[in-house]
Amino acid sequence: MSKGSDIKLIDENGRRIDGRSVDEVRPIKIEVGVLKNANGSAIVEIGKTKVLAAVYGPRDPGIRTILLPNRATIRCRYHMAPFSTHERKSPAPSRREIELSKVIREAIEPSVIAEAFPRTTIDIFIEILNADGGTRTAGVTAASLALADAGIPLRDLVAGIAVGKVQDTLVLDINESEDMYGQADMPMAAMPSIGAITLLQLNGVLTEEEFMKALDLGWKGVKTVYEAQKEALRKRYVELKNIEVI
Amino acid sequence: MSKGSDIKLIDENGRRIDGRSVDEVRPIKIEVGVLKNANGSAIVEIGKTKVLAAVYGPRDPGIRTILLPNRATIRCRYHMAPFSTHERKSPAPSRREIELSKVIREAIEPSVIAEAFPRTTIDIFIEILNADGGTRTAGVTAASLALADAGIPLRDLVAGIAVGKVQDTLVLDINESEDMYGQADMPMAAMPSIGAITLLQLNGVLTEEEFMKALDLGWKGVKTVYEAQKEALRKRYVELKNIEVI
């Protein structure tokens, strides 16, 4: 799909179609530990985008050929539920889903202390339950929490957000309409505590100057998401402690 | 396909479209040991429905992961020949064939003394050569004979038949027209000597009272098929003995 159109995405007061200011992240709702069978799980809602992630592992996958002698093999699947999109999505993996599974795995890889579990796999399953823009970055955010919930040692949490360009203006955390009718979409994920960008893509056209600004805006968003992640883990930890006490 | 229509399936004399009475099974023709390569085989004709089953095993399948330490693994495929149906059937397995492969395997499982052959597979291949209703139950009937022909120890033979409801009347051993224009199809398979129902499905709507009657009618049909099975094996056994003598 090509971008750029004449739908009014920012009004005269600088408000976006859902009422946000240009550098405002949508409301975030996170719950950690939502599944019984998975070793770790999390559900992340950002605006109307809703993503469920689960982690199984470290485990023995039964297939010897993919195991590595010095570290865990990370496997990752980004998948959209058939009901998650406007038009029903066929459950068979699309080329887009195959690419995003790779991009998300590579966003998570540098955060995992994989050397701790040689000859095992750590399997990350991401299911998009409702898609309203930013599903890959919400997927990274949820996957990182599911890893933490599974007790996998991490260098840092990975938090993701997308920066967009609409009506020649850079905006934070674009939703689907802004993505579809806007000029650029730049998803980004990072480990804030060590300043490490682990996912960076650009779909659209930016000048060099715009790109530098977009990078800064992205960091702002990443940090907002990161705080929400930590808060959710804190809450979960308290819950677990309470349960233990009882 | 939805059931229920106004085609006349039972006439004023209580005769069905092919002249049978309501509790009459179609003519059954069975031949055991029809293939050279398979360890056991049987061809079952019931009316115009014609089914070929073959058994290979107990054998080493080459794939270690599916073997079980304490019993044989049973594998079963129900498959329709492209020419077996009114409209040519694509040879790729349909969802229906995948379900029926499971249902038939589960109908056969309780009859096989699988503990006798740990770390092997017993493979059952069922090919529908001509489909005129009752293919899954004829498949069970043929598969059980092929197992016996292969010398696999069995608790009992499994015999199958379908009960139907047409024009508000329960009928035994429905053919394709009765299935298509009737109100219900209840396939059933069992080991008669121990009163064990190993397959039971209902596709259609029955009242509780009808269901109780259908169950009894099913048992009647199962026993008819069972006698035909035993007769076919007896014939085959005599044949084999004659051959040995010569």
Place this chain on the structure above:
Amino acid sequence: MSKGSDIKLIDENGRRIDGRSVDEVRPIKIEVGVLKNANGSAIVEIGKTKVLAAVYGPRDPGIRTILLPNRATIRCRYHMAPFSTHERKSPAPSRREIELSKVIREAIEPSVIAEAFPRTTIDIFIEILNADGGTRTAGVTAASLALADAGIPLRDLVAGIAVGKVQDTLVLDINESEDMYGQADMPMAAMPSIGAITLLQLNGVLTEEEFMKALDLGWKGVKTVYEAQKEALRKRYVELKNIEVI
């Protein structure tokens, strides 16, 4: 596609649509050792047909089940690039490509001293870059050179060519138009030094007499291709020696 049509394929002077005489092979251009990663490779152009072949092996394929205790397993894939044909070809293997992969492997098998490398595979990949008739035989020709380039011991080179029948006349090395509008296509490959035919197919109708003549014509073409193969290897050998000197 059915053959036979009224397009004029041979003119009154006995010249074919591309100006050749009936027993003339198209210009052949061969280069050996064109790829860095493959153990052996060759590119063969015959007229506008252009084929690239590469060999990997003897190697351990990772899959134990296909290995043979007393010889190398040869694997072969004939594949058409999507841009090689008039209408774009889907990259998924067609039934034709599956058959030709077998036919070409069987044309190469008798030439390889496979007993020298038990428990390994020798993998042959043939990519049709531009198709203008005779792709399977050009594939055999290129594959045989790639094997030689990989240092695999051979009984002889295998050279291939197609004989055709157009306007009731036998012609050597038919191109795509002659194939499409002609009456028969008889691809053939052989090891000339031992008089061994390793590939022979006929697509079309020939009388017995025509067939005998076609076989002779085929041998003529095979020998022409064989000389070109040897020349290309000689050139390559000189090159390599020069490189070594430097």
Place this chain on the structure above:
Amino acid sequence: MSTTPPNLPVVSKIKKDTILGMISKSTRVDGRKLSDIRSIEIKTDIIPNANGSAHVKLGRSQVIVGVKAEIGSPYPDTPNEGVLIVNAEFVPLASPTFEPGPPDERAIELARVIDRSLRELKAIELDKLAIIPGKRVWTVFVDIYVIDHDGNLVDASSLGTIAALKTAKIPKAKVEGDDRIELSDSEYMNIPLRSITLTATIAKIDEYLVADPVLEEEAVADTLIIFSLDSEGRITGIQKSGNGYLSSDDVRKALEMAKTMTKIYMSKLP
């Protein structure tokens, strides 16, 4: 090929003895009585992009069902009816035994059992889903998404399917000249449900029948028997699912249990 499943999660002989020991004293691993079902929680309208949706928790089993209606062509043999497609995905985050890939036999069986009960009962008035008879009709996709597997996925899915169908909203379609279809963005219709049918799953463990089995019970069960019953108590489908067998008497007793179970299930629907 359908293949004998390894008993996963492997339930050791000891575990089986424990479960059976309890059942023989009329109690179960989670404290329930033999005929008790687990707690049920149903939330609907949880997927904004779906026309209808439900999140069902049956004990610790979790299923999401999404209903989507799209305009499509009718089947040639039913030109004046809408189309119903029921699909189930056992996504790998639900269980260590689920693999990515096309639906396996378990998912296909589940979808087909639910599909058949709806279809045979004519639970959905498909003729009311025609827009331009013979040409354009609503295709209703029911997508069952199993996200956590603690046994009895069929009943959880059946509850989710009916809950999502009951609460689904489809935009009203107006046919303009030239067979152009205009969808209203303010007026909606429900999916026309003539009747409701729900499944009830009973496990046979040794000589006992237990309602709504958890995963541990399924692992030691001889077989499951699934009844679909409508609100008038008619049987709209049956499926014996599992390696073992049942006597006629087992079947009759299981039907009695199923009647009680579906009454409770019905009461939990939105």
Place this chain on the structure above:
Amino acid sequence: MSTTPPNLPVVSKIKKDTILGMISKSTRVDGRKLSDIRSIEIKTDIIPNANGSAHVKLGRSQVIVGVKAEIGSPYPDTPNEGVLIVNAEFVPLASPTFEPGPPDERAIELARVIDRSLRELKAIELDKLAIIPGKRVWTVFVDIYVIDHDGNLVDASSLGTIAALKTAKIPKAKVEGDDRIELSDSEYMNIPLRSITLTATIAKIDEYLVADPVLEEEAVADTLIIFSLDSEGRITGIQKSGNGYLSSDDVRKALEMAKTMTKIYMSKLP
């Protein structure tokens, strides 16, 4: 990828020596002479739902062929001709080496060899299978089903294909106004066969050529050579199939054998 097949069923060195020893004395494992073919049994009209069908026993090899005619669209480049599709399935009940799944290279090769011989000869008058030229034509599916494999599946399939085609009956089609097609339920036509062609398979074992090889012979053969010949003795197809090679002289001798074989095959047709 095409892969060197393991010799299955594994024929040991000793077995090979035995077979060769016999052949060198002009006899074979089953007592035949080198140029003899096995007994042939052909039954037709065995599949009520097919338009034509045949069950062929060539020795202990067994093949069922079903012919079905369905109304479909022509290929764009032959708008006035019916469509012929030949497909072969090596179903796993026929041999321990056949696997469930899409046709492998052996099944594809077999189907294509038979398809080509029919097509190149224009054995079927496809133009007579047009119903509404340019729009609707008969598509003839020839489905070859190998059910027991004891060697020489190609000739068995070729016999079955011709037997099923010769005996097939297609309902007469009448075109009504508005391009509606009415199929007669009382009047039938044959599939218009202009000519007949059959394959003959010869195995080269060491320096010997043997007709109609059994599975054990195929396992030790250097290669097979398959000729298709029509009733006038013209060659309508050739396929060298197997790892080995042939001299020109081998090819000529094989052709002589093939001519004799197809004459016998022809005499067995219904």
Place this chain on the structure above:
Amino acid sequence: MSTTPPNLPVVSKIKKDTILGMISKSTRVDGRKLSDIRSIEIKTDIIPNANGSAHVKLGRSQVIVGVKAEIGSPYPDTPNEGVLIVNAEFVPLASPTFEPGPPDERAIELARVIDRSLRELKAIELDKLAIIPGKRVWTVFVDIYVIDHDGNLVDASSLGTIAALKTAKIPKAKVEGDDRIELSDSEYMNIPLRSITLTATIAKIDEYLVADPVLEEEAVADTLIIFSLDSEGRITGIQKSGNGYLSSDDVRKALEMAKTMTKIYMSKLP
């Protein structure tokens, strides 16, 4: 599922130390400086059956790109535009790590990165590829065929794509009555390129950034970062590709390198 790749060809610890040791002294395994790209050779019109084609050698990496234009239907949401389809095949002759079969995640990523840069820039004026607006349009297939892999396949493919597109010739299409399309066999048009964009790939190895990495460098690299830049220096796409991470500073430095690289690449285009 995307899976951590084994480092193939396995680069031992020693190899990595060697590469790093050299880089830390501002030189590389093949003698280049950190910001140098390899020699580039581009031949076009090498595939007679394609509308456009290019063979690119970037050092010892080799890619063939074929462009084919076929008449097809437009997408429903862009009825008046031609269709662009970019596909990449990593055929197994290019590397011991490439397997036959459908494109894997590496080939899909490559094709999508190149596709996006063209699409977002509207590099091709797709509206000029409509023949009968709303009905028939040119579909342009860009097929990228990697035939030898010595690193940086993205830039080699990007160069090949633009070279093949720039030199492609499409027959002029004339619309006759009745929407029949006649293709000229003497008059041709170019594919309407509004603008040109090329990728530049930089590897991060430890603390260093190197341009146009060879395979050995990719194997030890932390990650690659790929920028697409157009002739005016605008960024038309970014892809971080690889397991590692980058600082904001790394990203900025890499962009500077990319700007220099694409200028050189542009100068090599036909």
